[in-house]
Amino acid sequence: MKNILIGTAALAMLATAALAESHSVVRLGTEGAYPPYNFINDAGEVDGFERELGDELCKRAELTCEWTTNDWDSIIPNLTSGNYDAIIAGMSITDERKDVIDFTQNYTPPSPSAFAAMSADLDLESAVISAQTGTIQAAHVTSMGGATLLEFANPDETIAAVKNGEADAVMADKDFLIPVVEESGGDMSFVGEDVALGGGIGMGFRKSDPELREKFDTAIQSMKDDGTLNALIVKHLGEDSPKF
Template identity: 70%
Template sequence: MKNLILTTAALALTSSMAFAESHSVVRMGTEGAYAPWNFINDAGEVDGFERELGDELCARAELTCEWVTNDWDSIIPNLVSGNYDTIIAGMSITPERDEIIDFTQEYTPADPTAFVAMTEDLDPANSVIAAQTGTIQAGYIADQGWTLVEFATPEETIAAVRAGEADAVFADQSYLAGAIEGQDDLIMLEQTVALGGGVGMGLRESDTELREKFDAAIQSMKDDGSLNELISKWEVASLFE
């Protein structure tokens, strides 16, 4: 059994090295359900801030890229197993995630986390809070010892508040702003929480060459100001100073 495990690990390493040498096609994994970061447009294509960013990063790194969508709750395991080569899905860089995968430098600063509810009179400590499974927001609510209900998609967290299954949603402020725009029944509360580090691309720990290519491309966009322009266009986070 040990020999089988060692052989499998060796094959994975060899495959990763071969990929790093060729970079024929880089598969960009995203959720496609977290506007304005990433979403599926009317043409059925990945769209949003990260689609525009990812395409530009691939161009600068001289890589041929294709887009793959994956449910959030399995997005890291499916990267590790090789179903795609990067995660570019509004993923905050955290020590816990960094133990499993590698990250590029951040391509946005941390986005504030906010509450959305049907009333401004909300005490989170004595309420039922909805959050998406596997997010830093869900982890925060659990760590506080507050009542948490988790859902697979961000849309379900919003629906849970409307259905009376939860008193509030706890999520990235940029997502919530778009999700409740033009809707009078839900209110964005003024209180926000700073969670996690910035947002970066996730890669397998063995793909160091690919990470270096994307790191250089991100840095070039920071240096010429084009990254701040994209952040401002899509209103996903504060600008880099």
């Protein structure tokens, strides 16, 4: 019996060591193409709101983290297949996604989505509207009835489609569209009403990694409690962006 107990204890220690080793470096997956949430800077590094947030969360969770980028349309499949350990990529929490992965609590409140176009008096109900594939905005355009959805793999292509006349308007997170409109020199403007979609943005994890998710969940809560998360939201997303 003693030998059995020792053997069981040894196996438990090995399992714990294996788990610790598997998460000795936590790989954070992001898109790197959705400013101000995440983008690649001139030095070729991941930058933006989620880079600064992710680094602080890893520090608070006492984890060593490294960043990797992945195209949006395969970002969940590559998480579940083990190419990285967490998604931190402007991903809204939805019931459909929760069927596949688990989320932390949100690190941004639900924020509005918006439409931007070259014409301020565009009729959205009969318009061709561009949106990024696999987003809550693409799903919303589909539900609008008379509008036609034009999907693209990355956010820049959705903007280019409006500028070159391929689409009448683009729908995306308003935080993403604000600098696009402001930097257009008056060529683009917001049209229609803002739309509230999703349950805020959270980090995504494999369902088999509850302990790792809980570490980040605790770190997010600590940033909410001490006000540093709101400070980051203001710094990167603007004073008018919803806060906690």
